[in-house]
Amino acid sequence: MKNKVQACLTKDDIVDSLKNVGVNPTAQRIAICQFVLCQGDHPTADEIKTWVDQHFPKLSLATIYNTLKTLTDAGVLREYKFPHSGKSFYDNNLVDHYHLLDEESGKLIDIDSKSINVSKGFLKEFTVNKMDVIFYGKHKSQVDG
Amino acid sequence: MKNKVQACLTKDDIVDSLKNVGVNPTAQRIAICQFVLCQGDHPTADEIKTWVDQHFPKLSLATIYNTLKTLTDAGVLREYKFPHSGKSFYDNNLVDHYHLLDEESGKLIDIDSKSINVSKGFLKEFTVNKMDVIFYGKHKSQVDG
């Protein structure tokens, strides 16, 4: 089973997506989207920079950050922070979900929130607007030396 | 209901606690412990610095960080990071628990992990070693203007 299957979007698809959410589809933004909306798997800003540097003549780190903020505000991306790293991770999965950090590979794996039942009836005192869950673990199939 | 009732420890109690876990009870460490093991409610390094500056002649920020690491390694404290802040938060509650961020007050509130049931049977593929949960919410009793 794959973690997430994201068909690669064409440039036109990306232009449309951006227009749909009121974001001006500049060349830089399209380049960034080609990675974060398609190939990237929970990339960080520096991973995006590395990819973009190989596919776009010159694009500043400031634009990466500006664009990530624009896309997040527009609802095309989600930003996550986790205890194990000071960096922000960007996720194009817009469906509610949690994450598992595979401690062997360091990869983040999406966990459908519907597959976890969190009974929080205890919280009589509180209105809960949102919750984040992160699991730390590894594939059972993997065998250590 | 109080979030956590932590009786104030005497200096001798702190000295004993430190010795028990093999940590040399220096004046600086005792001063820091007086706050983090007692009065502090999920303090950050800078909050600890602010308190200590008022109760100890001169104590460097480096010592705060060194001591927090020492205490965390010794198992006297736990360090948490949350998505809403780049800072580390230190908690003297050593019992397994989750947190709720009260979005009105900005305070972190301990949630007994036993009061939440997380069914993770779905995770047939993974061995889960640890999980973190954070809720974002507010007191129901509070009424906005």
Next chain:
DNA sequence: TCTAAAATTAGAACTATTCTAAATAGAGGG
């Protein structure tokens, strides 16, 4: 073509933390 607004950029600034290397303190042996 002109203008105004939007986007991009390089580099400075900032925040939280860690590192470095020197100074100090404390324990134990003589």
Next chain:
DNA sequence: CCCTCTATTTAGAATAGTTCTAATTTTAGA
């Protein structure tokens, strides 16, 4: 009591990740 050894503390530099600033470039539209 003095010496030495190690642990601890310290100030300040360094680092990492991100945001800010102000100048420049691009773009859309009149």
